[in-house]
Amino acid sequence: MSEGATHRIKGIQLDPDGLSGASAEVEHERRVAIYDLVEESDFRPDGAPGGPYDLMLGLKDNRLSMDVTGPDYRRGHMLSLTPLRGVVKDYELICESYLQAVRGASQAQIEAVDMGRRGLHDEGARILKERLDGKIDVDHETSRRLFTLVVALCKRG
Template sequence: MSASHRLKSVEIDAATLPAPTAEIDHQRRVAIFDLVEQNSFIPEGAEGGPYALKLSSQDNRLAFDIVGPEFSRTHVLSLSPMKTVIRDYALICESYYEALRGSSPSQIESVDMGRRGLHNEGAELLKSRLEGKVELDQETARRLFTLVCALYRRG
């Protein structure tokens, strides 16, 4: 795999996605930073990158506009198959933050294990939804799943 098969930038079309609170906007920016900082992103049929990714919502679906040298493609994914894991992940994240404020270390560890398990499940589901379109390694899928959750999180 060429080192150029990576994302150099990620942009969000804010006009097409739910308006974020200040906290959610911060989560989105951190997720984008983490994703761009380290990733493996190989669009099907692309010779090499780096790539720019723009995420937007089109007809209640998540659109991935990918542009690279001599490459441009849009993939639109229904998030319906991912709704449950996105919702459950948001709920367990809330539980985790509550646990941090006053639970015992063993309780925090238990909630964190569940949170990491759902995060992995969401990443695997996202990887499978992008199969044949974009190849991602596990860590990139985790970072992208974090961003997708931040895009659809309500304040």
């Protein structure tokens, strides 16, 4: 890495063709994930001399498209979503359960659903990190935030 180069994300765009009409909660999660990634991320594309990087995420042919651009670096990656499909579906379901629980369940029930939600989020982040192996090295928090965006892209209105 050259002196002064940083391996972080400086900007993110989501392909608008892949986004469905989202609830206020989902839209808020997207904005928070993007903000957090821009504020703090560890994002190291293989072979890149240094960032910061712009990232375009989208869905193409049932795959996750990741276009990465940085100083002296431009590369696109296509990842099969098949390994993530089950955890994305389960995560969406538990998020719905969480929102229902917040509206009327006991504190213990809310905490139990939230633990399950966080566990699925971690599982999705782990799978995404594995799928990126050899392409882009990310830390756990960066992978968690990217997984949030993958879920947003996978939602169908």
